[in-house]
Amino acid sequence: AQSVTQLGSHVSVSEGALVLLRCNYSSSVPPYLFWYVQYPNQGLQLLLKYTTGATLVKGINGFEAEFKKSETSFHLTKPSAHMSDAAEYFCAAKANTPLVFGKGTRLSVIA
């Protein structure tokens, strides 16, 4: 069975600082990998996804993630945090099953 682990339930960064949200997966077959964002009182929105091909994927709002098979990781980064990035972020994986989510990481951005 596949699983997704997000390290850190809460991450706090200063405005303009690097954002790094960690995600590791466990799967018996190569999965498709996703990052979703959930703003307060809104539905989940896809940030980016990895299916095949280039391992560095770019998403919306300046976010990107790199698939590292050897580390079974798919960490999310953004060079410079903005106040509007404050939200809950979910990593998810799909391999022969419906989408499996991690527990989420809440990102706070301090002015």
Next chain:
Amino acid sequence: GAGVSQTPSNKVTEKGKYVELRCDPISGHTALYWYRQSLGQGPEFLIYFQGTGAADDSGLPNDRFFAVRPEGSVSTLKIQRTERGDSAVYLCASSLEGGAHPLSGELFFGEGSRLTVL
């Protein structure tokens, strides 16, 4: 519609009551998913429809939970004899692709129905 619509947005009920939660997917999307999100947790898979049939209901916690999609569009999640542990946000999502190996697997989520069982 423009997005996935879920009603009601909030539902408060008493233990033992029956509830129905409705999901109206994006027009033309063949696949429909139900997830449950408890406080402090990520969404947990409940059931997945491809067209009118339930392709995978392995996430339903017990036989008090049931879902239908009779015409391959709108879906209703039904919970009988509700318990306090059923309190959560129930999320619906739809996608163009379906099956175990979708090309992209992008799910479009609604805002959820928050269920509170007193």
